[in-house]
Amino acid sequence: MRIWVTGGAGFIGNHLVRHLVRNYPQDHIIVVDALTYAGNLANLSDVAEAPNYTFYKADIADATAMEALWQTHPPDAILHLAAESHVDRSILSPRHFVHTNVLGTITLLELARGLWKDRSDVVFYQVSTDEVYGSLSDEGFFEEGTPYDPRSPYSASKAAADHFVRAYGHTYGLPYLISNCGNNYGPYQFPEKLIPLTILNLMQRKPIPIYGRGENVRDWIYVEDHVRAIDRLLRAGRRGHTYLIGAENPRRNIDVVSRLCQLYDEITGSQDSLSLITFVTDRPGHDYRYAIKPSPHLLELGWRPQVSFDEGLRQTIRWYLDNPDWIAAVQTGEYRHYYEMQYGSRLRG
Numbered sequence: 001m002r003i004w005v006t007g008g009a010g011f012i013g014n015h016l017v018r019h020l021v022r023n024y025p026q027d028h029i030i031v032v033d034a035l036t037y038a039g040n041l042a043n044l045s046d047v048a049e050a051p052n053y054t055f056y057k058a059d060i061a062d063a064t065a066m067e068a069l070w071q072t073h074p075p076d077a078i079l080h081l082a083a084e085s086h087v088d089r090s091i092l093s094p095r096h097f098v099h100t101n102v103l104g105t106i107t108l109l110e111l112a113r114g115l116w117k118d119r120s121d122v123v124f125y126q127v128s129t130d131e132v133y134g135s136l137s138d139e140g141f142f143e144e145g146t147p148y149d150p151r152s153p154y155s156a157s158k159a160a161a162d163h164f165v166r167a168y169g170h171t172y173g174l175p176y177l178i179s180n181c182g183n184n185y186g187p188y189q190f191p192e193k194l195i196p197l198t199i200l201n202l203m204q205r206k207p208i209p210i211y212g213r214g215e216n217v218r219d220w221i222y223v224e225d226h227v228r229a230i231d232r233l234l235r236a237g238r239r240g241h242t243y244l245i246g247a248e249n250p251r252r253n254i255d256v257v258s259r260l261c262q263l264y265d266e267i268t269g270s271q272d273s274l275s276l277i278t279f280v281t282d283r284p285g286h287d288y289r290y291a292i293k294p295s296p297h298l299l300e301l302g303w304r305p306q307v308s309f310d311e312g313l314r315q316t317i318r319w320y321l322d323n324p325d326w327i328a329a330v331q332t333g334e335y336r337h338y339y340e341m342q343y344g345s346r347l348r349g
Ligand code: NAD
Pocket: 006, 007, 008, 009, 010, 011, 012, 013, 032, 033, 034, 035, 036, 037, 038, 039, 040, 058, 059, 060, 061, 080, 081, 082, 083, 084, 085, 086, 099, 100, 104, 127, 128, 129, 130, 158, 180, 181, 182, 183, 184, 185, 190
């Protein structure tokens, strides 16, 4: 099978690509990635020489480039991960999110509609987020059938893309799958998201910004567990179905950050990391709580999360400690500019 992985140089993408390249030598994995600030070829350096791996740098919204790639490497499956993925950036500049998440997705769908005509052995797999379901109060879960209610520019753009994928399935018979997953964490995550940002600030002994009172809840999953679920669904998921992926691990932000501080002190012998926690002005429109009931059919297929939260956090902390060069390479001028825009005045009080 020839598999395109869009966004394969990003955080989840690089784990997925490594998993597919190593476990399916008979498949050809083609990464399509624009290498934005969030994409990094160094993330894929250990598969760069693999015979079943090809990298192609392009914007998924560029129809000419996508068509040219289709001519040389026509796919049997598209695992679509390329996206602008950070809520805070979507609040600062929503337009980029429409370009990649909506127009980029439609560009791929249009090609698939024309070039996969009458094929039922192919699949367009849209990797999406639980954030499309909106925000929960203290009770309840997102489950299959929960209506979409996106509330940030990021989740609105992902919801729009999900709806287009379903519309192409309904209208043109495109074989598709969608999965909506909770908050991923693990090695190679860009340090704008809560967990890697906390670890870097611990390493650099900088204040750790927590929005509001830290009472917002996210449902966390180790990235490799998400990757195993995508693989399972690619091979055995029902076409035309939308799956929820989660490790049933909802936690308050303050508890996540406090646990990271404790584990960091245990691993490094540092002291008093908890004192770095700093409450700052809340995110505008901050969704209160996410919690996921994983799809029954995914569980019937035998998928279970394998990495406990403590174990995943330990592995993640160790990875950042062991990879100062990776950190130096991503903490560019662009990152420092973003950090100042996002946190400068909040942290100065
Ligand atoms: P990421 O931001 O780390 O990586 C995104 C990748 O997409 C980067 O490699 C970037 O270069 C690439 N990209 C961006 N715009 C592009 C364009 N126009 N053309 C081609 N490539 C482009 O994101 P991630 O955290 O790895 O998320 C991957 C996917 O999973 C996204 O679709 C996201 O919505 C979804 N998702 C993420 C999470 C999470 O917690 N991170 C949870 C659920 C779903």
